[in-house]
Structures are given as structure tokens and as C-alpha cells.
Amino acid sequence: MNPESIIFYNLFIYLVGFVLLLSLNNSVFKQLSGWISIVISVLGIIFSSSLQVPSTENFSISYNWLHLGDTRINFKILIDNQTYFMYILVQIIAFFVKLFSTKYLEHDDGINRYFAFLNLFVFSMLGLVLAGNLLQLYLFWELVGFCSYLLIGFWYTKKAANSAAIKAFLINRMGDAFLMVGIFLLFLIYGNLDFDAFIPENMDKTAFGFPFLTPEGLQTLAVLMVFGGVTAKSAQLPLQIWLPDAMEGPTPASALIHAATMVVAGVFLLGRISPIITADAGLVIALVGGLTSVLAAISAVFQYDIKKVLAYSTISQLGFMVAGIGMGAVGASFFHLATHAFFKAGLFLCAGAVINYMHHEQDMRKMGNLILKLPVVFYAYLICAASLIGLPFTSGFLSKDSLLNAAVAFGTKDGPINIKILIPVLMGITSFLTSFYMIRQLVMVFFQRQESPVDKIISSTKRTFDGAIKSFQDILNADNESLGEEKVINFVRNLGVFDVSVIGLAICSTWFLFSSNPFSFEDVWFLEVFQHDETHFTWIPWVVGVLFILALLISYNTTFEELRRFYLGEFKTGSQRKFYLLSKNHFYMDSLYKKLFFMFIKSNETVNSSHVDSINVKGVTSGKFEIAPYFQRIETNIVDRLITKITSIVLSLSEISSKIDDKIIDGLVLKISFGLKNLGDKIRKSQSGQIQLYLLGLVIIILCIVFIKILIF
Incomplete structure (x- = not known):
């Protein structure tokens, strides 16, 4: 089957799945909608794996689309290495999310509508990654935003879900306005919107008539306008405020949004236009990404909602990727995007299993000792968290190491004293904070509050390891063969849908999918496909290890003290409380935007107070700031x-x-x-x-x- 047919059938089954599942109103067929959706994902993965992509040249298919005077814009499907890895990744993550969702939403009346939205979401994201020009990508970009609106507001009877969906939709429309301006400017510069035409040699320098702007300056402006769209879609400063609220949607949908669809679309777009990112634009992008990663990590440290910790973590890790694109480390950023998709989806699904077990309680202070109740979920969570932190034997260790190497090389290129040095410093701070809040979350959710997490992990791992060795010895021992087999069979039998989903993602979060060497990113096949900086600083993993140990010691002690105060009803006071509130509320950026919004509408005397309360902005407006x-x-x-x-x-x-x-x-x-x-x-x-x-x-x-x-x- 030729590539054109493979792509057509692949997209067609997701679109048909959307229409079919949306029309299932019979209660009997509703319960089958999850498994129908899983079959669609399996077929999609089979189609994708049969797609052969040349390793040295791009493959494209064009259809006549728009004729505007002398300008012709084709509907173009572009398949290269960047497309291919995202094309497979989206469908694999979607498969695990759908599998998990079959149990998570099994009693929901709108289950068929949920799976219909998931299929439309996957269809939209696949259309985005296949787009061969900016205008075509923009259409699917908008469709991805619409699908996220549907999933975030899936429980539309909840006021908070409705508000979160509208907020996400409106914030992304703000970013899309910048993206549209960037598209117009790039068309002016290159006379074309095809991605393969975006190379500096194709710049039409005779088409410029802008005062105070050189051709390179206009190109910088165009890239920054496109980046304005990325700041909304990939939740970067200053338009990242929608993503924590998006947790109001179903947890599996959050996993898909955070791992491989909505938020990574911006990073994907930056990678597409990376050949024309100028030095000035790249520096701005890297600084915004680095600053976003630190601010989001600080906010994650002070959250109590298990999903919001992961939401701010996503914003922080996206900052890592965006900074990498700005530095020119496109391969390292895409590598981290791939590893992040697996371990972040795993973390969200583990969080979903915990929330389901806790009867939809999300406050981590009310959890604890779940290692005994959900052992499989705990170990999957532990592996995915280790990958997020960047510990050895995980894929996150390799991808973060490659990004940190690129950051140090970028920051020290022009000497030790320059603004670029901020990038590796910010990313180093983020690495420490990432270890801090993930250890805090593990302690709050899974451990007994009086136990040391180090001892607990070591003892639990030792028991598990000894049990596994004993089982294998029993299997190898002819006298006890039936006993060993019975243990393995019983373990597999007792695995539920939740367990299978998180185990699969945890396995994908280890190193062996990407490299044969768990201690060096130089052997990663992913980086051989994408261009990357050959610089390798061997001291970086040691520094990251020291930061982890420091974070482990500090995080456990502060978390234990924090829980003790919570149980005793004590609260922070003075400057400590002010910093806590500042960080927990993400530096009041959300409140600032609400205040600015209300400054331009009604005054205090004419604002309907009940309406203000209904959208959680009571007291936002004040007379002395009103415009x-x-x-x-x-x-x-x-x-x-x-x-x-x-x-x-x-x-x-x-x-x-x-x-x-x-x-x-x-x-x-x-x-x-x-x-x-x-x-x-x-x-x-x-x-x-x-x-x-x-x-x-x-x-x-x-x-x-x-x-x-x-x-x-």
C-alpha cells in the first residue's frame, strides 16, 4: 500500500470513529464505545507502522487547494522524520489513554461522546503533524483547540469545567491572533507558506518596504509573532494561565492533552520553522522558555491538588523544550518531547487511578500509605517520576542530559558573562525544583507520614526484587515449576485495566526504547536522526544527581512538617504565608488578567456582584485601578x-x-x-x-x- 493510501485510511478511521461513536445513543452500545475506540487506535498504529519514510529526504503529496491571483496554495502532506515520530507517538499515547478510560468512565452517561471527542482529537493532531504548509497547519491548529475545549468541558454540568473550557478557548484565540500575523509576515517574506520553502536563501529581500526594519529584523518579528501563538498553545509566559484550570476535564483526557496533542503542538510548530529562527528570536524564545520552566516549577511545589502539580510540571517541561528550540537544539527538544509524552501520560494515568480509588478526592494531604493499596500504580508512578526527575536508567535522564548539555554549550559560547548564561542557570534551578515537588508528591500520596521515603523505597523494592527472583527460581526448579508459574499467572490475572495502562507507559519511560546505554545520550538513536550539538559535558549528570539528593533531603523534611501543621490546623504566617500564596496562585497572573479585563468593562457600582462571584473574580476590581x-x-x-x-x-x-x-x-x-x-x-x-x-x-x-x-x- 502506498503512503498516500495509508495516510488516507488512517485519518479516515478516526473520522469515521468520531461520527459513529457520537451517534451511539443506545445504552448497550455505549458501553462498547471504549473498545470500538481502542480497535480504531490499534488499526491506526498498524497503518502507521507500515508507513515507510525515507531517512534522507522528505516525502510529500500535494493537491490543488487555493488559487488567489498568481498565488497557489496546495493542500500538502509532508512526511519527514519530524512528522513520522509524532505520527506514531500520538497514536500510542492515545491507545493507552483510551484503554485507561474504558474503566475510568465506565459509569458515565456520556462515555460515547467522550470517546468520539478523543478520536476527533487524534484526527486533528494527526492532520496538524502532516500539514505541509502554515495555512493548512493553522486550520488543524484551530481544530485541536476546539477539541481541547470539548474535552476540558466534557462534564458541562459542572460550572468549573465550563469556565475552564471557555478560558482555555479564549486564551488560545489570543495566541492564534499573533500566529495569524506571523503567517502573513512569513508569506510576505518568502512568498510561500510551504515549510520546505522556509530557508533563508528563499527570502525575497526586494519585497520589503518597512521603515526601521531590515529583512532580518522583519523575519525576527515574524518568528516572534508565530511564537506568540506557541505561548498560548504550549502554555508559555505570559499565556500559560489556562493549563492548570484545564484539569477540570477527565483525567485521561488531561493525559492526552499534556502528553502528545494540544500542548506539544506549539513545540512541533517551532521545530517546523526552526531553520528560519534568527539569533535574536532564538534568544527571546530560550529566555521565555527558561523563565516559564522556573516559575511553573515554583508553583508546582506549593500545590495540594495532585493533578495541578502535574499541570504545572507540564508547563515547566514545555519550557525546557521551548528553550531547547530557541537554543537551536531541535533534536534534543524533540527527544525530550518524546520521553515526556510517555512519562507524563503515565503520571497522569497513575494520578487518575489514585483519584478513582480515593472516590475523586484530589487533595494530596488527605491521601497517604497508598503504596499498600495500589502497589502496581505506585511502582509505575515511581518509574515515571524518576524519568521526570531525570534519574539513571530512565529515558528522562537521557533527554534532560542532552538538553542541559545544549544549554551549557549555548550559555558559555560567548564567554561566562552574558545574558545567555541565564538559560542553563534557569534550567538547573528547574531540575532541582522538579525533584523537590515530585518527592513531595510521592511522600504525600503513597508513603506513611512517619516513614523515610528512602527506606520505604529501598525496602519495597528489595521485597519486590526478592519476590521476582524467587518466582524465577521456582520456574527454573523442576520440583516447584507449577508454584512459580502459578505466581506469575496470578499476578497477571490480578492486573486490571488501570494496571496494564500504567505499566505499559512506565516501561516506555525506561531507557532501552531509545538507547542501549542508559548513562549517555550519545548513543540515542533519536539524536542520530535529528541534528544535535556534539558537545558533551560529563559533569552535568553528577550535578543533577547532587541536586536530586539535596532535593530529596529537603523535600521530605519540609513535607513532613507541612503535613504535621495541616493535621494540627496550623497555618503559615507572615512573609512565609505571603510567598506561599504568591507561588500557589502562580504569582497572581490569573488575577492580574481578570483585573485588567474588568478594568475595561463596568465599574464597581454597575457590575453585577452575583455575576462577578460566578466567575470567581469577586474583589478583583478596585476603584483606584478602574479605567x-x-x-x-x-x-x-x-x-x-x-x-x-x-x-x-x-x-x-x-x-x-x-x-x-x-x-x-x-x-x-x-x-x-x-x-x-x-x-x-x-x-x-x-x-x-x-x-x-x-x-x-x-x-x-x-x-x-x-x-x-x-x-x-
């Missing part, structure tokens, strides 16, 4: 008066026009019509039908002719 009254005065004293004057002038002119129309135009027309009517009446009398009158007229005409001839001659 609305000033605009109201301008509107009343200037705009309204100007409109009144113009209205009176228009009315006066209309009266004059009416008189002219009545007296002159209508009068003239009426007089002409009446004159013609009278003339017609008179002429009509001559056509009476009396022969004697016709003979009399004929005699008169003859006499006139005779008289004229006499006068002439």
Missing part, C-alpha cells in the same frame, strides 16, 4: 456628543433633501407626466372612428399642401 469610568466619561462627553452632533446634521440634511425631493424632483416629474397625459387625451380624440372626420382631415391636409406649393412657386 472603565474614564472611558465612560470619554464616551459620554466626547463620543456621545460627537454622535449627537452628527445625527442632528444628518437629520437636517435629510429634511432639506426631503423638501428638494418633494418640491423639485417630484414636482417636475408630476408636471411632465400630467402634460403628457393631457396631450395624450387630446390626441386620443382624433382617433374617434368617425369616417367623416377622417375625410375632413384629409381635405384639410390636401388644401395645406396646395397652399404651400402656391406660396413656393
